[in-house]
Amino acid sequence: MDLSKILVISGKPDLYELVSQTKNGAIVESLADKKRCPIFKTDKISSLNEISIFTSDSDKPLSEVLQAIYRKEDGKNITFDIKKTAGKELFAYFAEVLPDYDTERVYASDVKKVLLWYNLLNNVGKVDLEVKSEEGDESAPAEA
Numbered sequence: 001m002d003l004s005k006i007l008v009i010s011g012k013p014d015l016y017e018l019v020s021q022t023k024n025g026a027i028v029e030s031l032a033d034k035k036r037c038p039i040f041k042t043d044k045i046s047s048l049n050e051i052s053i054f055t056s057d058s059d060k061p062l063s064e065v066l067q068a069i070y071r072k073e074d075g076k077n078i079t080f081d082i083k084k085t086a087g088k089e090l091f092a093y094f095a096e097v098l099p100d101y102d103t104e105r106v107y108a109s110d111v112k113k114v115l116l117w118y119n120l121l122n123n124v125g126k127v128d129l130e131v132k133s134e135e136g137d138e139s140a141p142a143e144a
Contacts, residue, residue, distance in 0.1 A: 001063050001128050003048035006031070006121070010044035015120055031124050053114070054102035062114070068097045069118045070127050077122055082115045090115070 005018040007028060016028035016039075025040035039045060052059035069078070082090075087108035094101060094111045121127045 001067065001126070001130055003063055003066075003126075006048045006126065007039075008046045008048065008051070009039055015048070015117060031120055031126075048117070053098060053110070054105040055098065055100045056102055057100065060098060060101075062117075065098055065114060066118050066121065066127050067129055069115070070122070070129065072097055075122075077119045078115055082112055082119070085112075 007016045007018060009016060009028070014030045014032040016030055019027045019029050019036060021027075022038070025038055025043070027036055028039055029036045048062055051062040053062065053065050080089075080093075090108055090111045091103070093115075094106075118127065
């Protein structure tokens, strides 16, 4: 699963895919509605590849967390209403996916974001069990 071109832009609600780079920024496309818009060097941008979840030992890359959700849901979307679910229920679900997450540094808003991102990425076919190699050319199934 390659998340390097999937972006989170501060102040914008959706996830975006990098389409092209420009002199002053880039052109991105919303994964939710496929609308394109420019972003600039002054925007705070993060690639999903750079995001990780705190665990008791170290950090777990977001791609591994998304793959764990994918396995738990058998490749389907999460069916409960993420936005209306209480914190305790979200944490119980997240503990099934990532049992060693750091309960003091991972907040309910973080869990909601990850679960919403999973559904969005799964809807557009970006979540899979493939692990990209360093070169990005070869792929191999993830270990269970």
